[in-house]
Amino acid sequence: MGxxxxxxxxxxxxxxxxRVFLAMQPYFTEQFYNPxxxxxxxxxxxxxxxxxxxxxxxxxxxxxxxxxxxxxxxESINLAFASIGGHVVTANxxxxxxxxxxxxxxxxxxxxxxxxxxxxxxxxxxxxxDTRLISIAxxxxxxxxxxxxxxxxxxxxxxxxxxxxxxNTTPIYLHSxxxxxxxxxxxxxSRLGVDLLTVNAGKIYGPKQTAFLWAxxxxxxxxxxxxxxxxxxxxxxxxxxxxxxxxxxxxELAETHRKYExxxxxxxxxxxxxxxxxxxxxxxxxxxxxxxxxxxxHISFPGIDAERLVFALEARGVLVATGSACAxxxxxxxHVLTAIGLSDSVADGSLRLTLGHLSTPENTARAGExxxxxxxxxxxxxxx
Amino acid sequence: MGxxxxxxxxxxxxxxxxRVFLAMQPYFTEQFYNPxxxxxxxxxxxxxxxxxxxxxxxxxxxxxxxxxxxxxxxESINLAFASIGGHVVTANxxxxxxxxxxxxxxxxxxxxxxxxxxxxxxxxxxxxxDTRLISIAxxxxxxxxxxxxxxxxxxxxxxxxxxxxxxNTTPIYLHSxxxxxxxxxxxxxSRLGVDLLTVNAGKIYGPKQTAFLWAxxxxxxxxxxxxxxxxxxxxxxxxxxxxxxxxxxxxELAETHRKYExxxxxxxxxxxxxxxxxxxxxxxxxxxxxxxxxxxxHISFPGIDAERLVFALEARGVLVATGSACAxxxxxxxHVLTAIGLSDSVADGSLRLTLGHLSTPENTARAGExxxxxxxxxxxxxxx
Numbered sequence: 001m002g003x004x005x006x007x008x009x010x011x012x013x014x015x016x017x018x019r020v021f022l023a024m025q026p027y028f029t030e031q032f033y034n035p036x037x038x039x040x041x042x043x044x045x046x047x048x049x050x051x052x053x054x055x056x057x058x059x060x061x062x063x064x065x066x067x068x069x070x071x072x073x074x075e076s077i078n079l080a081f082a083s084i085g086g087h088v089v090t091a092n093x094x095x096x097x098x099x100x101x102x103x104x105x106x107x108x109x110x111x112x113x114x115x116x117x118x119x120x121x122x123x124x125x126x127x128x129x130d131t132r133l134i135s136i137a138x139x140x141x142x143x144x145x146x147x148x149x150x151x152x153x154x155x156x157x158x159x160x161x162x163x164x165x166x167x168n169t170t171p172i173y174l175h176s177x178x179x180x181x182x183x184x185x186x187x188x189x190s191r192l193g194v195d196l197l198t199v200n201a202g203k204i205y206g207p208k209q210t211a212f213l214w215a216x217x218x219x220x221x222x223x224x225x226x227x228x229x230x231x232x233x234x235x236x237x238x239x240x241x242x243x244x245x246x247x248x249x250x251x252e253l254a255e256t257h258r259k260y261e262x263x264x265x266x267x268x269x270x271x272x273x274x275x276x277x278x279x280x281x282x283x284x285x286x287x288x289x290x291x292x293x294x295x296x297x298h299i300s301f302p303g304i305d306a307e308r309l310v311f312a313l314e315a316r317g318v319l320v321a322t323g324s325a326c327a328x329x330x331x332x333x334x335h336v337l338t339a340i341g342l343s344d345s346v347a348d349g350s351l352r353l354t355l356g357h358l359s360t361p362e363n364t365a366r367a368g369e370x371x372x373x374x375x376x377x378x379x380x381x382x383x384x
Numbered sequence: 385m386g387x388x389x390x391x392x393x394x395x396x397x398x399x400x401x402x403r404v405f406l407a408m409q410p411y412f413t414e415q416f417y418n419p420x421x422x423x424x425x426x427x428x429x430x431x432x433x434x435x436x437x438x439x440x441x442x443x444x445x446x447x448x449x450x451x452x453x454x455x456x457x458x459e460s461i462n463l464a465f466a467s468i469g470g471h472v473v474t475a476n477x478x479x480x481x482x483x484x485x486x487x488x489x490x491x492x493x494x495x496x497x498x499x500x501x502x503x504x505x506x507x508x509x510x511x512x513x514d515t516r517l518i519s520i521a522x523x524x525x526x527x528x529x530x531x532x533x534x535x536x537x538x539x540x541x542x543x544x545x546x547x548x549x550x551x552n553t554t555p556i557y558l559h560s561x562x563x564x565x566x567x568x569x570x571x572x573x574s575r576l577g578v579d580l581l582t583v584n585a586g587k588i589y590g591p592k593q594t595a596f597l598w599a600x601x602x603x604x605x606x607x608x609x610x611x612x613x614x615x616x617x618x619x620x621x622x623x624x625x626x627x628x629x630x631x632x633x634x635x636e637l638a639e640t641h642r643k644y645e646x647x648x649x650x651x652x653x654x655x656x657x658x659x660x661x662x663x664x665x666x667x668x669x670x671x672x673x674x675x676x677x678x679x680x681x682h683i684s685f686p687g688i689d690a691e692r693l694v695f696a697l698e699a700r701g702v703l704v705a706t707g708s709a710c711a712x713x714x715x716x717x718x719h720v721l722t723a724i725g726l727s728d729s730v731a732d733g734s735l736r737l738t739l740g741h742l743s744t745p746e747n748t749a750r751a752g753e754x755x756x757x758x759x760x761x762x763x764x765x766x767x768x
Binding site: 005009012013014015016018021028029030032033034036037038039040041042070071072073074075077078095096097098100101103104202207208209224225226227228229236237238239240241242243307310311314319320321322 | 389393396397398399400402405412413414416417418420421422423424425426454455456457458459461462479480481482484485487488586591592593608609610611612613620621622623624625626627691694695697698703704705706
């Protein structure tokens with residue numbers, strides 16, 4: 001179409017960083033060896049794989065042998081649930097992967113507040129003496145709302161103490177999918193206080209279907225995929241060396257530039273939000289005003305059909321999402337927006353704008369102008 | 385070291401074909417979109433993904449919506465077992481992934497003959513009225529022995545008829561991991577007669593951790609990894625578009641060149657086998673003389689320490705395996721060699737030489753010379 005594309009959907013997918021691609025490339029071609037083979041070039045591949053896991057572990061303040069490399073966040077989440085099982089507690093704004101995994105077990109789904117925040121007291125009220133797992137994402141993928149994870153973690157520690165005192169030996173663990181937070185928030189496991197952590201490379205300019213599940217030492221994992229015994233028997237299958245090396249590069253870059261990048265995105269997002277709200281005063285911004293990912297802007301235009309708007313914007317080169325990019329969500333109202341109590345008319349007019357590496361002050365401002373123009377055109381069309 | 389490398393371990397890993405790499409590349413960078421996103425560039429990625437699945441399906445004579453894309457053969461095998469469950473029958477020469485998956489269920493492990501072939505009558509003798517799954521690889525990854533899969537399939541069809549006549553409604557299915565056969569053998573599902581088929585891209589010059597599980601329509605699969613509902617709800621997680629596009633290219637190339645390549649490898653392998661056996665008459669060639677993968681040569685030198693030999697060969701640039709490249713196998717005697725009744729002294733002196741794209745008449749002949757020299761040196765050293 002010759003239109004310059006402005007990508008505002010970094011929460012759905014990110015392009016591979018060129019440096020990540022360069023790091024991966026040798027493992028597709030010259031360094032293609034099976035890391036379990038016995039000769040020196042394969043042993044070198046094994047060392048490179050281990051070094052990559054070391055880099056990833058360091059980025060979250062963990063030990064490499066506490067990581068299980070998996071093929072995506074969804075697999076990691078499923079592994080966490082399958083390992084811990086029992087009664088599980090999660091929230092109604094969680095990603096489909098968490099909700100679907102929870103439904104395989106005895107579960108309680110608690111409600112978030114109207115900003116998409118899950119209060120610690122609400123979670124803990126749902127915890128029973130036989131609850132084994134609490135799973136709360138670090139940040140919500142639709143609203144960008146950041147959860148009070150440290151607070152929840154300290155409540156879980158208290159519960160553990162109470163159980164110890166009461167002679168209840170049922171373990172209780174806190175799992176978090178931090179895929180949407182890495183590169184913008186601190187994901188150091190001790191500081192977060194979690195027992196299990198899922199992180200995905202695909203959201204941080206790394207390869208898709210590449211993730212890990214971290215489990216604190218002492219947390220017993222149970223493999224879902226058995227066979228050759230790779231990943232300490234917890235995830236069998238020939239290792240995806242190229243992808244894990246790419247993940248290491250991606251998370252290293254994300255951590256190195258985190259402070260700068262989150263400040264940059266925060267500024268850009270606030271400018272965009274100000275621009276849109278000033279021109280379209282009936283717009284509703286959702287998510288927590290303060291505890292929100294720097295690059296996230298969830299904005300609703302009551303009475304407008306967001307799906308129609310997405311196509312109008314696309315024709316002008318602006319790529320945005322109506323809600324979560326998950327396949328299951330297609331053509332249905334977002335469960336997250338229902339959970340935070342948005343009326344149907346507001347929910348159906350929602351855009352999720354997520355900034356990232358491809359965002360510049362110029363293209364973000366230009367996207368703002370185009371969104372305003374298309375919104376006004378759409379309003380005129382329907383006589384709003 | 386400056387030594388030219390001669391790779392004789394194609395069964396463990398294969399380098400990405402340059403054409404596969406070129407096909408994948410755009411999906412890492414410009415075409416990075418999440419295929420579930422609603423705008424045109426993402427819809428194009430979805431179409432490319434679907435087209436890739438179409439190509440893969442065509443290569444095995446199946447329909448695209450009968451495929452579930454997974455992150456590796458091990459995952460596919462686990463999905464097949466988890467879906468069908470019940471009493472399962474497999475053989476003692478199967479890959480660790482199959483044996484480990486079988487052990488999760490009520491199982492019977494039958495014995496192969498001394499050539500690594502599993503006789504249909506032996507399998508069917510183990511089938512009980514409640515047997516639901518038989519899993520036999522198309523070709524054994526260590527010996528290269530090709531199984532009588534069509535014959536087994538027709539016995540399974542007979543069993544089905546018998547059950548129908550007896551009013552037994554328990555379904556019985558035949559699953560095969562054909563990862564080691566693609567590119568050398570016909571893997572058309574109707575001609576094989578299987579109900580479930582696993583194929584991996586990593587053994588055919590495609591990307592690692594990329595595979596499918598095919599299931600005939602009517603075979604009900606049960607997801608192990610739940611979430612966003614991708615792959616018709618049977619394997620959730622954002623699709624690995626680059627890898628699946630690469631797999632399509634790899635399997636297309638494998639099928640196009642299958643006849644030529646398998647004849648070429650067959651000739652090369654026979655020359656190498658002749659060269660080694662002529663110079664080292666005490667050598668024992670294992671695997672079926674006729675029903676054997678074209679590129680496979682499993683050869684044992686009684687009394688020799690194969691691990692030591694692997695290092696000596698590596699120092700001269702020749703890369704070979706002692707047995708299966710699976711992690712679980714490390715430092716232990718191959719269960720396959722025990723299964724076919726090789727004595728410990730023969731088994732411990734075994735090399736697996738597997739030819740492929742990197743093999744030429746020149747480097748294969750040169751490898752043969754080096755193996756002979758190193759064997760003779762080793763024999764002298766230990767006074768054999």
